[in-house]
Amino acid sequence: MQKYRRTIMWVGLVLIIILIVLSIYGAFIGAERAEQFFNHPPLVVYWTALVTLFIIGIAAFRRLVRVPGLLLIHAGCVLILAGGMWGSRVGHNLQKKLFGIDKIRSGRMAIYEGTSDNLVVLDGSREQKELPFSLKLKDFRIEYYKPAYLRIQIRQGGQWKIPVEAGKEFPLGDEAGTIKIVKAYENFKIGMEEGKSIPLDDPSPGSNPALEVQITEPGGQTSTQYVFELFPGHSHGQDKFLLSYRRVISDYISELQIIEDGKVVAEKNVEVNHPLRFGGYHFYQSSYDDKAFQYTVLQVVSDTGLYVVYAGYWMLCIGVIWHLWLRHIFTRIKSKST
Amino acid sequence: MEIKYTTQGLLVYMTITAYLLAFVAAVFRRTKAGHILYLSGFAIAVCSFGYRWYHVRHVPLQNLFEVFLCLGMIYPVTLFCRRVLRVGGYGADMLIGAIVLFPAGFVFNAEPQQLPPALQNWLFTPHVAVYMLSYIFMAKAAFQAICQLAGRNSRPGENLLPPEEATYRMIYAGFPLLTLGLILGSYWGKQAWGDYWGWDPKELWSLASWLVFVGYFHYRYMSGNKHPRINSLWAIAGMAAIIITLLWVNLSRIFSGLHSYAT
Numbered sequence A: 001m002q003k004y005r006r007t008i009m010w011v012g013l014v015l016i017i018i019l020i021v022l023s024i025y026g027a028f029i030g031a032e033r034a035e036q037f038f039n040h041p042p043l044v045v046y047w048t049a050l051v052t053l054f055i056i057g058i059a060a061f062r063r064l065v066r067v068p069g070l071l072l073i074h075a076g077c078v079l080i081l082a083g084g085m086w087g088s089r090v091g092h093n094l095q096k097k098l099f100g101i102d103k104i105r106s107g108r109m110a111i112y113e114g115t116s117d118n119l120v121v122l123d124g125s126r127e128q129k130e131l132p133f134s135l136k137l138k139d140f141r142i143e144y145y146k147p148a149y150l151r152i153q154i155r156q157g158g159q160w161k162i163p164v165e166a167g168k169e170f171p172l173g174d175e176a177g178t179i180k181i182v183k184a185y186e187n188f189k190i191g192m193e194e195g196k197s198i199p200l201d202d203p204s205p206g207s208n209p210a211l212e213v214q215i216t217e218p219g220g221q222t223s224t225q226y227v228f229e230l231f232p233g234h235s236h237g238q239d240k241f242l243l244s245y246r247r248v249i250s251d252y253i254s255e256l257q258i259i260e261d262g263k264v265v266a267e268k269n270v271e272v273n274h275p276l277r278f279g280g281y282h283f284y285q286s287s288y289d290d291k292a293f294q295y296t297v298l299q300v301v302s303d304t305g306l307y308v309v310y311a312g313y314w315m316l317c318i319g320v321i322w323h324l325w326l327r328h329i330f331t332r333i334k335s336k337s338t
Numbered sequence B: 001m002e003i004k005y006t007t008q009g010l011l012v013y014m015t016i017t018a019y020l021l022a023f024v025a026a027v028f029r030r031t032k033a034g035h036i037l038y039l040s041g042f043a044i045a046v047c048s049f050g051y052r053w054y055h056v057r058h059v060p061l062q063n064l065f066e067v068f069l070c071l072g073m074i075y076p077v078t079l080f081c082r083r084v085l086r087v088g089g090y091g092a093d094m095l096i097g098a099i100v101l102f103p104a105g106f107v108f109n110a111e112p113q114q115l116p117p118a119l120q121n122w123l124f125t126p127h128v129a130v131y132m133l134s135y136i137f138m139a140k141a142a143f144q145a146i147c148q149l150a151g152r153n154s155r156p157g158e159n160l161l162p163p164e165e166a167t168y169r170m171i172y173a174g175f176p177l178l179t180l181g182l183i184l185g186s187y188w189g190k191q192a193w194g195d196y197w198g199w200d201p202k203e204l205w206s207l208a209s210w211l212v213f214v215g216y217f218h219y220r221y222m223s224g225n226k227h228p229r230i231n232s233l234w235a236i237a238g239m240a241a242i243i244i245t246l247l248w249v250n251l252s253r254i255f256s257g258l259h260s261y262a263t
Helices: A002-029 A031-038 A041-060 A062-066 A068-087 A089-099 A306-337 B007-027 B031-056 B064-071 B075-083 B090-106 B124-150 B163-193 B201-223 B228-251
Strands: A106-112 A116-122 A128-144 A149-154 A159-163 A169-171 A178-185 A188-193 A196-201 A210-216 A222-228 A241-246 A249-260 A263-271 A276-278 A281-288 A295-302
Touching: A002 A031, A002 A041, A002 B201, A041 A062, A041 A068, A062 A068, A068 A089, A068 A306, A106 A128, A128 A281, A128 A295, A149 A178, A210 A241, A222 A241, A249 A276, A249 A281, A249 A295, A263 A276, A263 A281, A306 B163, B007 B031, B007 B090, B031 B064, B031 B075, B031 B090, B064 B090, B064 B124, B064 B228, B075 B090, B075 B124, B090 B124, B124 B163, B124 B228, B163 B201, B163 B228, B201 B228
Parallel strands: none
Antiparallel strands: A106 A116, A106 A295, A116 A128, A128 A249, A149 A159, A149 A241, A169 A178, A178 A210, A188 A196, A210 A222, A249 A263, A276 A281, A281 A295
8 A cells, every 4th residue: 555655646746747847848838829738638638647646646645634734735736627627628628518518618709889799709710609698888998097198308318207287387407498288189180270280189989199299499489299199209300309108008998788688687897807707707808999999809708617716726725824834833822822 | 237326226225235234244143233234124125115115106016126126025034934933044035135136226127117907906916925925935945955955054052943844844834825826816817817827938937836846745745854955956946946937937038928017
């Protein structure tokens, strides 16, 4: 029995070393290829062997059952691996074959403002599948940190970063003069009025953020410049100032409604870090229409196996903390009190 | 490499100087002076971290500059290890403190950045903080492992553990934090990116680091103290994997991925 247990330990150690090597290899090939690599049939064999060894280990080593921390750690690892395998691409295919469960594992859906959709383009293919419910996009918007900043550089050296506040004048020193932000535009366009071209903030869909800046030279001459967020570094050779305008995005928000049998059954604003959970799927803010903000792109992910993985996480965490910390702390407290 | 002519830079340089002086004092057995300098260095490091926090208006753990600023506050771990866990390495910790602050002072970009949407999550601070704390324990473990390989032992009368046992104890202390960091990161990844495991280079290197310590525990369980050198090599390999996870993955273009913003 002793020899048998020793063999299990050695096999376990070899499997750990193999996984270290595979992880390092995976890190070098990039996330996309690594995912494919770790889902290849030989690797599926490896994962199955690892789970099997965990189970054999728990059965063979009485200590693993007797010591609660160790049991939690090892059983937690089994759950993480089992949940991960069940939720993987191979796991989804297996569920379809064995139980007829045809669930979308992961994909993306684009929804225009004011419309609803249930079509998901599956990841890694052009195939489309329908969800059993629809999602309607009420509104998509981007929020920015305030204030935004205008960066100013002069060719002779010297730079400033000033908050974008319309109407406020900022002194740039005796040699550079002053600068004033006259107006901030969300969608800058040039329009015609009485035969003259004038800048305007176009309310129609589109985005061209810009600043109208008035520069007053030390001699008193004033000039107007437009700084465009979408064209950083845009300047003329004779410009004394290099101006750049950049807003930092603080959030992407898709206001969504879930429609089932023609009725709105749920509503939620999907933001980064705040996905929507419904009908066995999670919906994440993934991308958007960066030209006119008219549509959002959501990532759709199946939750199959997820809660098994989470249960494993809890067990692993509690097990490790109990076994390596708490058990010793309690023993110390006990021995001090007696 | 550039010198930072800012209040933040000055605080970092003052901390490095205090730690280095403390190390010199420790080498020359000026224990009291060393301790005072080390404590002063820690106080400045806390001010530096607090100043950065005030300046960027979020917990400063976003990029390598801020993370290394945090790692520079090593003193409480030193004290805890010595008083509670009976693990030495006092002088080495002073040097570790100075070494980790060096890139913050001279290499990493200190330009304040606002948090991108993905980082605006309650898990941001605990995920990074537990990792940093575990890295300090594992660095101490690696130092003890090197001492074991070099045949150095604690001085008699110091009431400290021998290096091999000290390595084990440090890994015992750091491993739950490493596990927590990995799991919190995975849970956060699910909330932010849609998957609890994205096969990203940083994730894979952190898994590799975690697995090296798992390997250490299993090997040590099998062989006990029979092969202390191999035990030490596991601990050093674990620290090497951590350094790669923390630095190489973020700085090298080879490993571009979801964690690339953390440079």
